[in-house]
Amino acid sequence: MLKLKYLTVVLIGLALLAGGCKKGTKLEPAVEKPPQKTEEPSQKEQPPQPVQEPYVIKREIIFQKIHFDFDKYNLRPDAITALNENAKVLMENPTVKMRIEGHCDERGTVEYNLALGEKRAQAAKEYLLKLGVSASRVETISYGKEKPVAFGTNEDAWAKNRRDEFAVISQ
Amino acid sequence: MKPFLRLGLVISIIWTANLFAQGEIRGTIYSRGEFKALDISLMKFQTKHKSPEEESLALQISEVMQRDLTFSMFFEILEENLFSFNDPADLSPLDQDIWLRTEAQFVLAGKVESQSRSLKVDIFLYDAFARKKTYSQTYRAPETGWRRLAHEISNDILFSLTGEKGIFNTKIAYIRETTNGKELYLCEFDGYNSQQITFDQTINLSPNWSADGKKVCYTSYKSGNPDLWELQLETGKPRNIANFKGINTAARYNPKSNQIALTLSLENDPEIYLINPGGSNPKRLTYSNGIESSPTWSPNGKQIAFTSDRTGVPQIYVMDADGSNVRRLSYGLPYCDSPAWSPKGDKIAFVSREPGGFQIYTIDITGENPQKLTDQGNNENPSWSPDGYHLVFASSRTGKFEIYSMGWDGNNQTRITSGGGNFSPAWSPRF
Numbered sequence: 001m002l003k004l005k006y007l008t009v010v011l012i013g014l015a016l017l018a019g020g021c022k023k024g025t026k027l028e029p030a031v032e033k034p035p036q037k038t039e040e041p042s043q044k045e046q047p048p049q050p051v052q053e054p055y056v057i058k059r060e061i062i063f064q065k066i067h068f069d070f071d072k073y074n075l076r077p078d079a080i081t082a083l084n085e086n087a088k089v090l091m092e093n094p095t096v097k098m099r100i101e102g103h104c105d106e107r108g109t110v111e112y113n114l115a116l117g118e119k120r121a122q123a124a125k126e127y128l129l130k131l132g133v134s135a136s137r138v139e140t141i142s143y144g145k146e147k148p149v150a151f152g153t154n155e156d157a158w159a160k161n162r163r164d165e166f167a168v169i170s171q
Numbered sequence: 172m173k174p175f176l177r178l179g180l181v182i183s184i185i186w187t188a189n190l191f192a193q194g195e196i197r198g199t200i201y202s203r204g205e206f207k208a209l210d211i212s213l214m215k216f217q218t219k220h221k222s223p224e225e226e227s228l229a230l231q232i233s234e235v236m237q238r239d240l241t242f243s244m245f246f247e248i249l250e251e252n253l254f255s256f257n258d259p260a261d262l263s264p265l266d267q268d269i270w271l272r273t274e275a276q277f278v279l280a281g282k283v284e285s286q287s288r289s290l291k292v293d294i295f296l297y298d299a300f301a302r303k304k305t306y307s308q309t310y311r312a313p314e315t316g317w318r319r320l321a322h323e324i325s326n327d328i329l330f331s332l333t334g335e336k337g338i339f340n341t342k343i344a345y346i347r348e349t350t351n352g353k354e355l356y357l358c359e360f361d362g363y364n365s366q367q368i369t370f371d372q373t374i375n376l377s378p379n380w381s382a383d384g385k386k387v388c389y390t391s392y393k394s395g396n397p398d399l400w401e402l403q404l405e406t407g408k409p410r411n412i413a414n415f416k417g418i419n420t421a422a423r424y425n426p427k428s429n430q431i432a433l434t435l436s437l438e439n440d441p442e443i444y445l446i447n448p449g450g451s452n453p454k455r456l457t458y459s460n461g462i463e464s465s466p467t468w469s470p471n472g473k474q475i476a477f478t479s480d481r482t483g484v485p486q487i488y489v490m491d492a493d494g495s496n497v498r499r500l501s502y503g504l505p506y507c508d509s510p511a512w513s514p515k516g517d518k519i520a521f522v523s524r525e526p527g528g529f530q531i532y533t534i535d536i537t538g539e540n541p542q543k544l545t546d547q548g549n550n551e552n553p554s555w556s557p558d559g560y561h562l563v564f565a566s567s568r569t570g571k572f573e574i575y576s577m578g579w580d581g582n583n584q585t586r587i588t589s590g591g592g593n594f595s596p597a598w599s600p601r602f
Contacts, residue, residue: 071484071506107529109509109522109551110376110595111421112478112485114390114397115434115441115462118418122439141396142418142436146353146374 061089061096063166066124067159070105073119075127083124086166087131093171099139100124101165105158106145117142124164139169208247209332212275212299213237215252217259219284219291228314229283232292232321236279238361239325239339244560244578245332249275258282259295264302273299277332288314294324296331306331318363338556342599343563344378344387345574348592355389355402360556360576360598362587368402369409375400377595381424384600388412388431390420399433399450412450417441421465425492427472432456434464443477445492456494467512467519468492469536476500476510476519487521489536500538507532509552515559518579520544522551531564533579544581554598555579563587565594 063086066079075083090096102117102124121140129135150160216233218225240246253269255262259280262269269278278299284291289311296306308327312320319340326337341360346353347367353374358365369375373393380387388401391409399413399422413419417436424431429448434441437453442463445454457463459481466477476489485508487501501507506524513519519536522529528549534541548568555562563576566584571591577584 071480107524107549109465109529111434111465112462112508114376114418114420115436115464118436118441119462122436140417143374144376146376 061093061168061171063089063098063168065166066164068120068162068164070158070162071108071116073116073123075123079124080127083127084131087128087133090128090133090137095171096168097137097139097170099141099167099169101147101167102140102142103147103149103161103163103165104145105161106148106153107158108145110144110146114142114144117144120162120164124166208245209277210247210249210275211240211277211279212249212251212253212273214259214269214278214280215254216281216283219282222285225283225285228285228290228317229281232283232317232324233281235318235321236325236328239322239337240328242339242361242561242576242583243325243329243335243337244582245329245335249273251275253278255280260293260307262295262297262302262304266302270299270302275299277305279328285314290314290317290320292320292324294328296328318359322359335558336601338558338561338601341557341601343554343574343587343596344380344599345565345588345596346376346378346594347588347590355387356593358587360587362574365588368404368407371409377421378597379423380597380599382426382600384602386424387597388422388424390418390422399431412448413446413453414450415453423466423468425468425472426470432466432468432475434466443475443494456490456492457497458494465509467510469512470514470516474512476512478508478510487519487534500534500536501541502538504532504541511553511555511562512536513555513559513579514557517559520553520555520562522553528567531562531581542580544577545584552595554596556598557600561598563596563598565596 064082066082100121102121104113104116121142125138125140128138148161150157213233216229218229237248241248251273253273255266255269257263257266259282262280276299278297280295282293292310294308295304298305310320310324322339325339329335329337338360342357343360345356347356351372353376354367355369355375355378356365356367371391371393373391376390378387378389385405386401386403388399390397391400394414396414397418397420398411399419400409401412402409415435415437418434418441420434422431422433430445432443432445435444435453443456443466445456446452459479461480463477463479466475468475473492474489475492476487478485479488484506486499487507487510488497488499490497504523507521509522511520517536518533520531520533523532529551530546531544531550531553532541533544548566550564550566553562553564560579561576562579563574565572566575572594573586574588574593574596575584575586
């Protein structure tokens with residue numbers, strides 16, 4: 001009878017341990033594993049054995065912001081470069097969905113800037129679609145001039161606010 | 172949420188046996204041209220019981236009336252401190268102290284009585300040349316409604332002397348920044364009694380009034396997307412009108428029908444659409460690349476002015492309500508936006524971007540006669556009073572955005588809010 005009880009406790013303990021180790025978002029493994037690629041001619045005929053890691057390493061998805069000229073929604077060369085990078089990230093992470101948020105500087109009316117922010121978000125989306133990103137993965141929203149990131153009545157602040165931001169909405 | 176309109180407020184008007192000479196005495200009526208203001212002198216109002224409470228009310232009512240009549244631009248108030256021992260109902264033609272001393276064309280006398288939280292106010296308007304009463308009226312209201320009563324009396328005086336329907340009981344809807352968003356507020360046309368009317372803890376924008384003054388529509392992010400909502404003022408209940416993909420903004424009710432013009436981007440480009448009050452059946456009116464926004468209706472509901480950047484820079488255009496006959500209105504000004512069609516039908520107010528900031532202009536609907544009304548700070552979002560003689564707008568001239576009122580010619584620019592973060596005003600219709 002006692003043996004059974006001890007066995008149960010041990011089993012439960014093991015189960016907890018195993019459960020605790022199942023998920024982890026640590027970026028570095030606790031122990032350095034040797035690289036998979038080893039040049040040994042004698043192993044040419046054998047396929048490499050996959051090694052099961054006890055946790056998954058997640059890479060943070062980071063998209064680059066893009067910026068616009070005053071009252072414009074066309075994509076500048078620096079914006080194209082950034083969008084190319086963002087597209088690459090999307091391609092490499094096929095389950096990721098993004099939301100493009102269009103923003104404006106404080107000049108101009110509330111209503112006009114809502115429309116301008118919408119055009120800026122649409123412009124980025126159009127370009128990404130041209131690169132082959134599926135439309136179902138990209139949402140857009142305009143915030144007009146309602147959510148500035150920089151404050152000040154100067155070109156520095158204005159330039160920072162004329163932007164698209166790219167948010168990850170699911171992975 | 173408490174209903175906004177205080178349902179218990181009733182002003183009963185008891186006509187005294189008096190005729191007033193309608194049409195007999197008028198100042199030079201205020202058209203858009205030159206006018207001569209009517210000189211009017213307000214006598215100190217008498218009170219029935221001479222109690223401190225009555226005296227205080229009498230003073231407050233008279234002060235509100237004085238501000239109203241000055242605001243209207245039809246009157247010049249002369250501070251003459253006229254006094255009589257006689258009953259204001261019976262100022263004698265022999266009352267030399269008044270008739271000889273005054274330089275006014277009209278003398279206003281009044282008497283205030285307060286009993287059990289109830290007000291009775293008698294008003295008497297005298298023609299100073301003829302030394303005769305031309306208008307008299309008795310008003311009753313709950314004491315708590317003294318301010319609205321004062322405004323109503325001002326409306327009546329204005330109508331009696333000029334035939335114009337006053338706007339002294341109208342309101343301004345506007346947006347105010349709060350700690351966690353931007354919410355809808357209301358205040359009286361002179362800025363008094365401001366109150367918050369949305370509590371969404373999100374970003375709310377662009378309020379606009381229905382023609383009957385019972386509803387205000389606005390854009391809200393409360394569902395996560397800029398959608399169009401409508402607030403019933405009597406119940407305080409909001410309902411979602413439109414939630415098309417993209418932006419649902421800059422909505423304006425047709426003054427004559429129940430359609431709503433607004434900016435949608437559901438086909439990707441921000442364009443002007445019409446929807447019915449249920450929010451369905453979007454009818455596209457504009458078909459131009461780029462941005463079309465900020466529709467404003469002509470008072471007969473047959474035309475729409477709007478902003479378009481089809482030439483590369485925003486300018487003001489006008490079209491028929493079905494989208495045909497598009498013509499450009501603004502020429503010679505660098506960047507124009509935010510059109511507002513005067514309820515008189517003759518002018519459109521708008522903003523133009525200048526090196527110092529946005530400034531407010533008016534222009535005739537023919538495109539002639541552009542007039543610059545402001546010259547300091549950043550000025551946005553002009554909105555006309557229902558009589559077309561005044562405008563409200565937002566200005567950052569003090570460093571913070573506040574709402575200002577001014578005459579149609581730019582006179583008397585007066586701040587009516589405080590605390591900063593106040594913008595997007597919309598002037599109500601008469602209720």
